[in-house]
Amino acid sequence: MSSFVDEFQANLEALPNILQKKYSLLRDLDKSLQEIQRQNEQRCEQEIEDIKQGVKAGNITPNTSLIRFSDEALDEQKHSIRIADEKMALAVQAYDFVDAHIQQLDQFLKLCDEDNRRERDTAAPALLASSLDGNTKSGRGSESGRGGRKKTRLIAAEEATETEVAVATTTGNPTGTQLDLPVDPNEPTYCFCNQVSYGDMIACDNPDCKIEWFHFGCVGLKEKVKGKWYCSDCASLKNRRRGR
CATH class of the missing domain: 3.30.40.10 (Zinc/RING finger domain, C3HC4 (zinc finger))
Structure with a gap:
């Protein structure tokens, strides 16, 4: 349990720095993507305008199947797609990294809960035995005969059981x-x-x-x-x- 806690704490302390690096890289990729898209839009608008002027002047045949953007414009568009894919992959990595820490936290809480249950299970029999012994001894002095002794033991057992449940509830469920x-x-x-x-x-x-x-x-x-x-x-x- 101690080694698990130390490992969990070390990983948790490193989480902010790792996420900061990934988010910084995401910002850089996004900045590059916006710049390439801006350049590509300007290039495509200029090429469309050149094609229109060429059609008017008769230098270009108005056949849409033969008209296309330049190789430079197409390469810029492909490059934009590659950067967008890198951004998506980086975002998924950051998500998976945080999710792994959440799962580790769930495991840590589960181990703590199991430790608390074992402590309650160990303490409950001792509490029950102590309550039974104390109530039975005090009852013998005030009651006589078989009926009185039987009644005292029954009341002591009921009170001890109620005490055990109340203590277990208070200890295990503070919230x-x-x-x-x-x-x-x-x-x-x-x-x-x-x-x-x-x-x-x-x-x-x-x-x-x-x-x-x-x-x-x-x-x-x-x-x-x-x-x-x-x-x-x-x-x-x-x-x-x-x-x-």
Whole structure:
């Protein structure tokens, strides 16, 4: 975990400089492209005017199949296309680079969540045992007989269970966007938090979405979205395909 955090932090610190270089190159390419396009437009306008004058003077046959731009004008147009392709490739590289950092951040958050779960699972049995022991001992002094002892143990067990759930919820969910609910092994789980269904949920409109359903709080929603909605993973994949 420590090595992963160090690597993630190092990559994150290098991100601004790398993106700045790519954006600077994009600006240079765009400046060159605009200059070539301006020159090409002037050249083509002049050649069109020369052709018109040649047709009027009878020096050029007015046959559109034989009239064409000069090789210089065509070369400028081809060069413009090459620069535009370079700009597109550079933009895709920048997008993929940021997307890779986002995926690494998701992995980092997942590891943190797993560590928190292991800590809660380790602390919960000790808390339950301590609560049961304390409540049972205090109950024996005030109640007598089998009925009183049985009642004391039952109340202590219920109070300890309530305390365990309250502590787990407070520790694992400081923002209120994720509930630490006891999960039935046979009950399906959903969302980025990998919890069971509860409260308001929304479905991703990507039919191939691996998760499908999400809790409002986990995706930052307060009310139902009008129209189609995509989770962050599917939205990133969709934008990447559209960019290419």
